[in-house]
Amino acid sequence: MSSTNKNDIMVSRILCLVSMALILGSFNMQQKKKIIFFGDSITEVGAKPGGYITMLQDTLVKAGKSAQFELIGAGIGGNKIYDLYFRMDSDVIAKKPDLVFIYVGINDVWHKKTYGTGSDPDKFEKFYNRIIDRIQAGGAKVVICTPTTVGEKKDFVNELDGDLNKYAEIIRTIARNKNVELIDLRKAMVSYLGTNNNANTYNGVLTLDGVHMNDKGNRFLANQFYPYIK
């Protein structure tokens, strides 16, 4: 065999390996689903150490699935539906996600009281629908969530419970109308608190302050989201 032949063989082998690497790489890249969590402060903190998105990432690692999913937090404190609408292009669609979780609504209710700038129910629904339309048009699947709590007391005696229930209903209606999957976080959390908030405290069971999650609350959220990461 001539050295030329050997070289040819080596070159072809290298090319073959490179090709395989590229193929595997592109395969990998095509396989890794990009998942964006689009929301408010709970999601902003959720992407930090100890947060629910970080916990989901750890769970994926343990399950040997971390190569399949890329989780991206896109939460900003104080955000309402209008804020999500305003930044959906830059913060979500431009990143070409495969799956987007929308988890918003607490500030839409809460800011009525604290700033006088909550969201009207009809406009909440209209802008929410537009966000879903636009993200779906960008090629991603959308899963939407009901808002959790402002106060953990049982039997709906927290000041904003009525309005949170009302906006949760709006979101359930959107899910039905648009035929998108729903994670009913509020229902799940109210049910959990009904069983576990024995001292009937305003905070301290799943949240630090009635709204933002403690360790248990982040774990609770991670468990709620996990089945939808697929």
Place this chain on the structure above:
Amino acid sequence: MSSTNKNDIMVSRILCLVSMALILGSFNMQQKKKIIFFGDSITEVGAKPGGYITMLQDTLVKAGKSAQFELIGAGIGGNKIYDLYFRMDSDVIAKKPDLVFIYVGINDVWHKKTYGTGSDPDKFEKFYNRIIDRIQAGGAKVVICTPTTVGEKKDFVNELDGDLNKYAEIIRTIARNKNVELIDLRKAMVSYLGTNNNANTYNGVLTLDGVHMNDKGNRFLANQFYPYIK
């Protein structure tokens, strides 16, 4: 017997009857319990034809008890706990009632939204306690009521349900602490609506507009109050 004597006897007999009538009358007047309904627009309308206080009056007539009770409406539209506090001397205590029903709280919650001038929970409780103290010091028995509704929808999805539940809880606590009787109107009405509001409408079951009573609502209230008229 001379006719003069006969006349004298007749006169004395008449005088005797008149005296007895006067004595019985004064006895009756002393016996007639004065009952004041102290509240907001629901009570203001309640004292008009078709209102719950007027219905109670009719019921007392039918039961042959109208001579025993005098019912007085002291409701003014838009009133909150501060308004009751401000006018308790002139509108309640000055009238020397035997029994006072206090039925307030809806505007304390509602005005947070519509004017930004609702009542702080702690001050609601403080002023409520002072009103009870003052009326009791004036010699009357006090019976207190939880606030009814702003919206008749089931499952606590009316915007203000959480806060109404919260203020109802405050009133229940006041009743326990002060050892006064409680008519839990909110509990009764929510229960009734749970069974009867089949179309889950915002209004039209017991209320005209979610707040103010229709015929059925006034009848409902009358039935709630009746056992406490004694």
Place this chain on the structure above:
Amino acid sequence: MSSTNKNDIMVSRILCLVSMALILGSFNMQQKKKIIFFGDSITEVGAKPGGYITMLQDTLVKAGKSAQFELIGAGIGGNKIYDLYFRMDSDVIAKKPDLVFIYVGINDVWHKKTYGTGSDPDKFEKFYNRIIDRIQAGGAKVVICTPTTVGEKKDFVNELDGDLNKYAEIIRTIARNKNVELIDLRKAMVSYLGTNNNANTYNGVLTLDGVHMNDKGNRFLANQFYPYIK
């Protein structure tokens, strides 16, 4: 000359006149500038008999300019910046206007108090800028207005004066930043009331209720807009 010839000549003359009329008509139609007034209840009423847009139309007729301009009211009661944003495509851009007046902001402030759903200042500015961008991209010129009043009292003692001044400032800043023309309605109206509201009443000078225009108020607005109709 035969009658046929005469007829031919007449027909050709008629055709000629008809053609000229059609040409002039189409010329006129191409010349007629489409002007949309985009706003809230003041503008909704403004397009009705006695309203400021109707007055502007009359003024154009008297000035012999009615053939040059088509005035269209696009006001809806209760509208805030979010509502304008939501319906700008259907109600403004789809009509291919040449000039658009935007007159909004009162409800953005007022609804903070009456519903808890006013607009945050930062989002008011962001959505306002987007509306301008989109309408300009559609080929129309934009002229923007500061909000008028909620209460006509002098010396800024009306409850919402501070916030209305603040949002007027935001709009002035937008006008500078975007280099669009500004009709400073608030400044003009406050100045007028300073001189003319001698009894210092809450309403009745230019408005019916502190907000919505009476005859004088509609005339006042018409005079403010007229110089910009060109």
Place this chain on the structure above:
Amino acid sequence: MSSTNKNDIMVSRILCLVSMALILGSFNMQQKKKIIFFGDSITEVGAKPGGYITMLQDTLVKAGKSAQFELIGAGIGGNKIYDLYFRMDSDVIAKKPDLVFIYVGINDVWHKKTYGTGSDPDKFEKFYNRIIDRIQAGGAKVVICTPTTVGEKKDFVNELDGDLNKYAEIIRTIARNKNVELIDLRKAMVSYLGTNNNANTYNGVLTLDGVHMNDKGNRFLANQFYPYIK
């Protein structure tokens, strides 16, 4: 002269001095005017080191008048007119003051926005009048103050300026109607800021945060109150 006599003389002299001291002391105690500052957080902080009441005390010391006046801070953060009403007996009248400054109103306006629990203008006036009546009936002179600021910007562009102006007007009316002295703090402060807030900042001229006083602000308040300490 015997030693006994000397001792007697000494004893009588000592007794005489002690008596004089006691007389002077009691004279002093009778003379020392008790002055209470009744208000909210600005007054609560005002009684601490660096606060306006502490500054007034220092000024009295320097002027050699500290023996004539006792200054007492009775401010509690977040207080509205209802809070002052509720605690006037325990915190003011029970201390038998000679002079009471009432400086309240900011939270009555501010809490409309931040909690939905501000004070209605009519009830603000009613309860204010009752507080004046009760304190005057307790034997003290009352001097009342207009509320200062929430935001230091010029030309009334701070969100709450209109409502603060409105409540300042209510207080001026109360002063006229009740014929009590008025310290028009708001007018003085707005005037000062008009001249001195050159950069037109929201805070940092007289306040830390638009509301609570910095060193200059406490000095400004002390200068406003000083002429009324007599």
